[in-house]
Amino acid sequence: MNPTSPENLRQATEKVFSVYSDLEKLGISRDCILRNRCCRFRLTGKKPMLTLGEAIVLARGLREAGRSQIPPSQDGDCPFLDQRKGLCTLYAHRPFGCRSHFCNEAGGTYKRSDIVDLIRRLEAIDADLGGDTPHEITSATQTALSLLKTKR
Ligand code: SF4
Numbered sequence: 540m541n542p543t544s545p546e547n548l549r550q551a552t553e554k555v556f557s558v559y560s561d562l563e564k565l566g567i568s569r570d571c572i573l574r575n576r577c578c579r580f581r582l583t584g585k586k587p588m589l590t591l592g593e594a595i596v597l598a599r600g601l602r603e604a605g606r607s608q609i610p611p612s613q614d615g616d617c618p619f620l621d622q623r624k625g626l627c628t629l630y631a632h633r634p635f636g637c638r639s640h641f642c643n644e645a646g647g648t649y650k651r652s653d654i655v656d657l658i659r660r661l662e663a664i665d666a667d668l669g670g671d672t673p674h675e676i677t678s679a680t681q682t683a684l685s686l687l688k689t690k691r
Contacts, residue, residue, distance in 0.1 A: 542669035543686050548595055551664050555592040558660050562638055567653060569646045575625045577642040581615030587636035589679035590661045591670030598683035600632025607688075609680055618677060634676065635661060 541547070580586050589597065601609070601619075612618040619629045627633055635657070639649040651658075665673075674682070 542667060547668065548686065551592045551668055552596055552599060554664050555596045555661065558635070558657050558664075559638060562635070562654065562657055565653060567649055569640045571640055571642065571645040573626065574642070574644060575620060575627075576644060577637065577640070578617040578620040578627065579615070580617060583642075586617075586675045586677075587634050588673035589634045589636075589676055590665035590673050591668045591679070591683065592661060592664035593634040594674070594676075594679035594683035595668075595686065597629060597632050597634055597676075597680050598687055600629040601680065601684070602687065603632075604628065607684070609677060609684070612677070 576582060577585075597619075601607075610618045613622055616622070617627075619627055619633075621628050627637070639654055640646060673679070
């Protein structure tokens with residue numbers, strides 16, 4: 540069976556959104572006021588690493604926004620950051636790392652023990668899709684876009 544069949548990609552999308560929903564339900568308090576420093580990779584020296592399921596969700600968000608390609612990155616920032624507004628253009632589809640706030644000003648990364656079960660669920664979805672390991676946000680999204688294009 541093809542792990543990236545359209546049906547598997549659809550199911551993976553639902554499962555990833557379910558993980559994101561359960562993360563919200565944990566109700567871990569953070570002081571994120573959309574400073575967007577975490578989206579400025581050259582400042583932080585860090586980039587979100589995405590499992591294939593997360594990348595599929597992000598790529599779907601990009602397509603729903605009417606784009607078929609990843610916008611060019613400016614100044615080493617995340618390509619999905621709206622430079623003028625300073626906001627994420629794919630906020631509803633943003634990956635787990637962006638939701639678990641690795642930004643120190645907002646309170647730092649969630650304790651692993653609080654979210655390890657959710658991470659394992661993302662890893663299980665990745666394995667079901669034949670993913671190997673998390674990849675940085677741009678290359679992961681490019682792979683996902685290719686899969687969605689060929690599987691439509
Ligand atoms: S996906 Fe959105 S929230 Fe995450 S780093 Fe990029 S712009 Fe920021």
